[in-house]
Amino acid sequence: MSLSVELPVLSPKDFASDQEIRWCPRCGDYSILAQVKKILPNLGVPREKLVFVSGIGCSSRFPYYLNTFGVHGIHGRAPAIATGLKLARPDLQVWVVTGDGDALSIGGNHILHAIRRNVNLKVLLFNNQIYGLTKGQYSPTSPLGQKTKSTPYGSVDQPLSPLAVAIGAGATFAARSVDIDIQHLTMVLERAAAHEGMAFVEIYQDCNVFNSGAFEFATDKNAKQDNCIYLEHGKPLIFGKERNKGVRLNGKGMPEIVTVNGIARDDLLFHDETADDPSQAFRLAQMRWPDSPEPLGVLRAVARPTFDGAVTSQIEQVQAKLGPGDVDALLDGGETWEVR
Amino acid sequence: MTAAALAAQPRPLESIESVVIRFCGDSGDGMQLAGTQFTNVSAVFGNDVSTLPDFPAEIRAPAGSLAGVSGYQLCFSSHEIYTPGDEVDTLVAMNPAALKTNLGDLHSGGTLIVNEDAFDKSSLAKAQYSTNPLADSRITSNYRVHNVPMTRLTRDAVEGLGLSQREADRCKNFFALGLVYWLYDRDPEPTRHWIRDKFAKKPQFAEANLRALQAGINYGDSTEAFAVHYRVPPAKLAPGRYRKITGNEALALAMATAPRLTGKDVFYAGYPITPASDILHQLSELKNFGVKTFQAEDEIAAVTSAIGAAFGGAIAVTGSSGPGIALKGEGIGLAVMTELPLVIIDVQRGGPSTGLPTKTEQSDLLLASFGRNGDCPLPILAAQSPGDCFTMMLEALRIAVGFMTPVFLLTDGYIANGAEPWAIPKLADLHPIPVHHPAEPPTNGDPFQPYLRDEHLVRPWAIPGTAGLEHRIGGIEKADVTGNICYDAENHQHMTRIRAQKVANVAAAIPPQPVDGPASGDLLVVSWGGTFGAVRTATTAARRQGQSVAHAHLRYLNPFPANLGEVLRSYRRVLVPELNTGQLRMLLRATFLVDAIGFNKVQGKPFLVAELVSAIRDALEA
Ligand code: SF4
Numbered sequence: 001m002s003l004s005v006e007l008p009v010l011s012p013k014d015f016a017s018d019q020e021i022r023w024c025p026r027c028g029d030y031s032i033l034a035q036v037k038k039i040l041p042n043l044g045v046p047r048e049k050l051v052f053v054s055g056i057g058c059s060s061r062f063p064y065y066l067n068t069f070g071v072h073g074i075h076g077r078a079p080a081i082a083t084g085l086k087l088a089r090p091d092l093q094v095w096v097v098t099g100d101g102d103a104l105s106i107g108g109n110h111i112l113h114a115i116r117r118n119v120n121l122k123v124l125l126f127n128n129q130i131y132g133l134t135k136g137q138y139s140p141t142s143p144l145g146q147k148t149k150s151t152p153y154g155s156v157d158q159p160l161s162p163l164a165v166a167i168g169a170g171a172t173f174a175a176r177s178v179d180i181d182i183q184h185l186t187m188v189l190e191r192a193a194a195h196e197g198m199a200f201v202e203i204y205q206d207c208n209v210f211n212s213g214a215f216e217f218a219t220d221k222n223a224k225q226d227n228c229i230y231l232e233h234g235k236p237l238i239f240g241k242e243r244n245k246g247v248r249l250n251g252k253g254m255p256e257i258v259t260v261n262g263i264a265r266d267d268l269l270f271h272d273e274t275a276d277d278p279s280q281a282f283r284l285a286q287m288r289w290p291d292s293p294e295p296l297g298v299l300r301a302v303a304r305p306t307f308d309g310a311v312t313s314q315i316e317q318v319q320a321k322l323g324p325g326d327v328d329a330l331l332d333g334g335e336t337w338e339v340r
Numbered sequence: 341m342t343a344a345a346l347a348a349q350p351r352p353l354e355s356i357e358s359v360v361i362r363f364c365g366d367s368g369d370g371m372q373l374a375g376t377q378f379t380n381v382s383a384v385f386g387n388d389v390s391t392l393p394d395f396p397a398e399i400r401a402p403a404g405s406l407a408g409v410s411g412y413q414l415c416f417s418s419h420e421i422y423t424p425g426d427e428v429d430t431l432v433a434m435n436p437a438a439l440k441t442n443l444g445d446l447h448s449g450g451t452l453i454v455n456e457d458a459f460d461k462s463s464l465a466k467a468q469y470s471t472n473p474l475a476d477s478r479i480t481s482n483y484r485v486h487n488v489p490m491t492r493l494t495r496d497a498v499e500g501l502g503l504s505q506r507e508a509d510r511c512k513n514f515f516a517l518g519l520v521y522w523l524y525d526r527d528p529e530p531t532r533h534w535i536r537d538k539f540a541k542k543p544q545f546a547e548a549n550l551r552a553l554q555a556g557i558n559y560g561d562s563t564e565a566f567a568v569h570y571r572v573p574p575a576k577l578a579p580g581r582y583r584k585i586t587g588n589e590a591l592a593l594a595m596a597t598a599p600r601l602t603g604k605d606v607f608y609a610g611y612p613i614t615p616a617s618d619i620l621h622q623l624s625e626l627k628n629f630g631v632k633t634f635q636a637e638d639e640i641a642a643v644t645s646a647i648g649a650a651f652g653g654a655i656a657v658t659g660s661s662g663p664g665i666a667l668k669g670e671g672i673g674l675a676v677m678t679e680l681p682l683v684i685i686d687v688q689r690g691g692p693s694t695g696l697p698t699k700t701e702q703s704d705l706l707l708a709s710f711g712r713n714g715d716c717p718l719p720i721l722a723a724q725s726p727g728d729c730f731t732m733m734l735e736a737l738r739i740a741v742g743f744m745t746p747v748f749l750l751t752d753g754y755i756a757n758g759a760e761p762w763a764i765p766k767l768a769d770l771h772p773i774p775v776h777h778p779a780e781p782p783t784n785g786d787p788f789q790p791y792l793r794d795e796h797l798v799r800p801w802a803i804p805g806t807a808g809l810e811h812r813i814g815g816i817e818k819a820d821v822t823g824n825i826c827y828d829a830e831n832h833q834h835m836t837r838i839r840a841q842k843v844a845n846v847a848a849a850i851p852p853q854p855v856d857g858p859a860s861g862d863l864l865v866v867s868w869g870g871t872f873g874a875v876r877t878a879t880t881a882a883r884r885q886g887q888s889v890a891h892a893h894l895r896y897l898n899p900f901p902a903n904l905g906e907v908l909r910s911y912r913r914v915l916v917p918e919l920n921t922g923q924l925r926m927l928l929r930a931t932f933l934v935d936a937i938g939f940n941k942v943q944g945k946p947f948l949v950a951e952l953v954s955a956i957r958d959a960l961e962a
Contacts, residue, residue, distance in 0.1 A: 017812070018787065019824060019825070046807065047807070047810060048804060048805055048806055048807040048808070048809070048810055049804065049805055050804075051651075051804050053648070056815075063812050063814075064812050064814075064825065067810055068810050069651075069804040069810050069811065069812070070811075070812035070813075070814075071647075071648070071651055071678075071812070071813060071814060072812060072813070072814025072815065072816060073644065073647075073674060073814065073815065074644070074670050074671065074673075074674050074815050077640060077641070077644040077671065080636065080637075080640065080641035080644040080645045080648070081644045081645065081647055081648035081651075082648060083634075083636075083641070083645050083648065084607065084609060084634065084644065084645025084646055084647065084648030084649040084652075084656070085645075085648035085649060085651055085652045085804075086648075087607065087632060087634055087645070087649065088605065088607050088632065088648070088649035088652040088653070088654040088656075089649075089652035089653070089654075089803075089804060089805070091805065092652065092804050092805065109637055109638055109641070110637065110640075110641055112637075113637035113641070311632065311634075314627065315627045315628075315632070318627040318628050319627070319628045322628045323628065324628055324629075325596065325626060325628040325629030325630070327596065327597050327600050327629070327767045328766060328767050330593065330596055330597075330626070330629070331583075331593060331597070331764050331765060331766075331767070332581065332583070332764050333583070334583045334584060334585070334589075335380045335383060335384055335530070335583060335584050336581055336582065336583045336764065337383060337384045337385075337386065337581070337582055337583075338580075338581055338582075339386060339574075339577045339578065339579050339580060339581075339582060340579055
């Protein structure tokens, strides 16, 4: 592909559609939309080659608010729609916008297989730990004990970690960010866009109406440095307002929090997002606030052939071997005979 | 050289018009292979052929059990035939279970060839026989029974090739086939060729099967057990090149042809399900024809990935059978709502639920018509025979892209697996299927309008990659023209009507309903789908007996052909035979207020001509 084509210089407002945005005031979705619009002009992908696919839920209105191609699908099926689109049109950059209920409950099967196959999609999972559109039922990521419309006495349903699921399914890219952490979210989105393969991004998103403040630990200016570990590839896991706390593995191989001053820097756990073995990334995905500080950023980014790429190259190989199919010869195949 | 020419004492060769043979045995006995081979040599010889494979749902039912019996029936004839026959002339039974489950279909006086070696105590017990049926006078006096020690003779034939006993016994289907070849004067050469080809890498197996085949031929030729043998002269089919084809093959061939007719790639998504999986298997081999296949994680992903591909501009198809179609329902609704072209193939099988996975039925017509939430109409077509699957697949694609709509194509287990001779078309003789994608945004600077319709109410198929045509579509109700989300009351009524009218407009793009027989009279028999052959044979027979009977076979079920109402009103009575409890009949009554009567069978089996003939008689007398 020639890179010498001059792309028109676009700005975020060129990616805004003419549709009135219908999210509730102060919904975290606004910030995510703004950051996505901000990175789109810089991807080197022409606007007409971008497609946003979504399922059902508050987050899934996203495609309507962007002036790209878009499909607002049915509940849970966005990864499957996007997989078909990407297989048919590998030249497109396809984004999936989904939520915790959409991706992990009704659409669990599709997200699992899209990750396993490493379809070259960019998946943004807005995790607000609640069903917003249907007005406040608990979701597969709601914490135990949460009181919602469908759990008036508290949820007894064990939640799952989206990143642990993704890494368990073999994700080649898995990251987490927070809706209103503008710089961090921009960085993660740019990394996801640049990843060759399935980029799975969990974004903590505040549902201002039904689950307000669920992610205060990661947004509160005074507390977030102590509650979160901002991952950097090749660097030790150090956190805290004073940057005096670190993570190391104890004798049993489990992460433990230590005071940095007391130990040698080299004893700390170093973050290697490119490690072939996913065990450490999986361990990071299991570190959840409030039981432990919670990692944010890119947990895993490894190179592996994409499914759509493999499908295309297999077709090319068969074509190179057999030549273009001869329809008349195909129809005239099998057991044939002539009637005179 | 025929086997007869080698005989020391040639037996008389009688000429007959048509014969129905059924091979049956345990699933592991290779009966499908024997039946296919017999069909191939008969087709190559020039007979008209029609087949009915019948296999158990359980892949590994216990050996020798009644549940594990596999059968393959075929009719070959010197005149045109449409069905594999009602009654069997020659039954080959490889074990007691096969005899027990199949003997009822052998007509009195018919030829029964059994592998007597398989009638030991334990096999008899597995078939729930308390005494050996081969000694039963009701069987010996009612049929021409030939007890042949096939296992022993096959083992003798392959001796010295170093095969294990198990491997040797696997050759006995070729022994049986050889014997039947002799009985019907078939040329074994195409089968020899096939064996050499198939076992090219295992020469000892090739040799073993060739020997078994020859041993069977020799048995017929040299023992005096068979007093005569028979010959069925070639049929007078229209001149041209033919091949044997099953319905599933025909669908795959049509999809491999479609890229040349549309100029677009085909995207086929499926999930393994009986009896539709063969479509996926066959297409997966044709990667150099512009066909992409995708084995999805489930039926829902199969239909929705196809929708994604259609949005991207591919010719999208998904195929399944009843349970899978039920799962696809919501996705099909999305395709109706987004008005994207998509073909959904339903290879119908016995239902409800898991039902009878390997048996045929035509009970998904109402599912295809109404099995979605909301008012959700789409065109429905049905193939009438194996070869017709090719034609109707292309027809379904033509309507889908021509009207920007999902289209149902119904076939069934009977025509999917059954075979018939098929006049091979030439690519140059097939009609192109025009596909148009707008390339430019509106010149007046307005935003692109994805739901701006043409005079047939069809919206444009704008695809990603086209600058200036960026737009969003989805399952939420939308305003006409702009496609923007719209919950407005009047708009919803308008859009519901528009979607229905667009599908109704398809009637102008399909042929009028043809009728076989008198244009008016006492009785019109209306059928659809895979029952075509049996109904056509029965109505023709009824007319030959002087009855005033016509036959209308529907290939377009929604919308109905424009003249159908008039056709129905031209006869005193209307009879609708169906392999369901009356689904087309319900639609005809509702649409045309015609007092149609039904003849309905749900046994997992196709109609017998004889039962249709008597249903016609009853309808005329009623
Ligand atoms: S319900 Fe919650 S998630 Fe949905 S738009 Fe309102 S604030 Fe946002």
